[in-house]
Amino acid sequence: MHLVRAHVLVCGGTNCTSSGSQQVREAFKRELEKNKLEQEVKLVETDCHEFCETGPLVIVYPEGTFYVRVTPEDVPEIVSEHLINGRVVKRLLYKAPVDETRIPTYKQLDFYKKQCRVALRNCGSIDPEKIQEYIARGGYESLEKAIFEMTPEQVIEEVKRSGLRGRGGGGFPTGLKWEFCRRSPGDLKYLICNADEGDPGAFMDRSVLEGDPHSLIEGMAIAAYAIGCREGYIYCRAEYPLAIKRLKIAIAQAEELGLLGENILGTDFTFNLHIKEGAGAFVCGEETALMASIEGKRGMPRVRPPFPAQRGLFNKPSNINNVETYANVPVIIARGADWFAAMGTEKSKGTKVFALTGKVNNTGLVEVPMGITLREIIFEIGGGIVGGKKYKGVQIGGPSGGCIPAELMDTPVDYESLIQAGAMMGSGGLVVMDETTCMVDLARFFLNFTQAESCGKCTPCREGTKRMLEILTRICNGEGVPEDIETLERLGRVIKSTALCGLGNTAPNPVLSTLRYFRHEYEAHIFDKRCPAHVCTALLVFSIDEEKCIGCGRCLRACPVGAISGAKKEPHKIDPEKCIKCGTCFEKCNQGAVLRL
């Protein structure tokens, strides 16, 4: 491929340049010309390699030899010894760190050791904009198998036997849902994919849409065949432009190959797939609101029954599933229900994708077998808590989910265990918290989100969440009263049982679960007017310990509002009237003299 025999890379980064790499480069140019090597050996200027303290840096390929602290005077030697005679100039060699870093395989990385990629099987491996790559990896083989070798009933039976449950939150058995819709009378039925992904911080579905859109399309086509749908919609939020772009390309490719559209693969099976962009309201992820939105109406939930399988989109029987649910289907058909059901627990089969965020060392997207414990996810895959801080708990299931405390970190991640612990699987948000998280503040954050997203149709959710939020805000501001805890619990219970849709039914979860496990934090706020995690500013008091203060003045200079006074070498003082509780003095003092209560 290259007529060029060798390459000499000279670092042209700022640091190396200031230590003379420009001259080194010129010296190379002269020497190579002198020895008539300029055709065979190419000079390349590069940017900083972060070896600056040893610059100027020169790397010679093909050997990949690192020379450090190279001066123009060294250059003739490198050229004659290394490039002409093939002998390394030892005295300029970079002393590599003792043991050569061996490069592990993915499976050897902590992050991937316990992962098991089913829904994400192609993400990061293939070009999502090329259907050939998907097909070359066995794509559309399952659709082919379903259409040519299985009856719709057999497909449904296979999905039922696999134990697949909805990955969008509720965990309803997918095969059963398909069966209801298939049995529903009517010729025209709709198939819908919920790609709304409204949970703040979640991006599992986006990754599938962007990284492997054909697995969703194939899963939907199989479902359409099984249920008997001719028309399908993917409802995706407009804030996902890349996902929408890749979906459009993928649908167009599948249509062109005859894998979507009329008479798929020459059979009488027809399935047309459309994309519907949503405006991104959280409540539009609720299935009935979503269907209203596709119909062009305001995205508001309605009473169920009738269920979508009976009367859904445009009043026709409809089936709705989440992106990840559909993405699992081709694998189930290809490898069989037994293979799938061998992963997971008795009632929760297969894998689940999570967006692992918060105070863990390794954040990112993980797909794990059901039944794995929170401990394994956080401490093995996640690599533990950032900065060695204390692990406090995990918020799982997004704004509708709950907090599970450190004591329960051996809870297996499956639908039932999480509900029992007061949280839920949700769509896959997993936020890890350390000791610096205030649980009251956290509950307020999520309630603030759901409250703002409430569609306002029913009173318990519209008014109730507002009352709860007011109380939480008061508590965080240090104005909580003893009755607040009981009121929160009562309101939470009422809203959960009387709200019309899932948004209201679950909105109190973050509050109720933190009250269950972290009640002492609420009590500290209300009775002691203290925030144990030092987060709620209104409750913080900064002062200076006269005994410890050496009067260095660091805090005084750093305070942004001039709240600190004191003479040199005398104990300093904070004026509580002026202090805005920014915490700067607390961080600046190296005597531990600033007290934070």
Add this chain to the structure above:
Amino acid sequence: MPVETGCGTMKLKSREELIKYREEAKKQMLERSMEKTSIFVGMGTCGIAAGAREVMAAILEEVNKRNLQVNVIQTGCIGMCEQEPLVDVQRPGEDRITYRKVRPSDVPRIIVGHVMHGKIVEDLAIARFEEI
């Protein structure tokens, strides 16, 4: 708006035609990986947010400048979003190596060192790719 599909085939009208298409796609992929080095760039939303577009541009520039016959392939999220931009290099018959936190300034070293001379850039390599 019409979308560029680039499938290069007319409608597949039977099971046999799909099977043939798949065999052909497999053969092409195999040939591609046997003949040429492939460079994969993670181009999901978080990769792009971390600067994958700039890295992609630097790769294309370097490839064109040196007139290299390689496949430059975009791909989706592998999960290590925190380590983005991620770039993989696979030379024919060799391990596929993942590089992390790649900056445009690292590209010449990856191209000249690994792609052209087969020397893994160890300080940027995070893992050897394999199916999980």
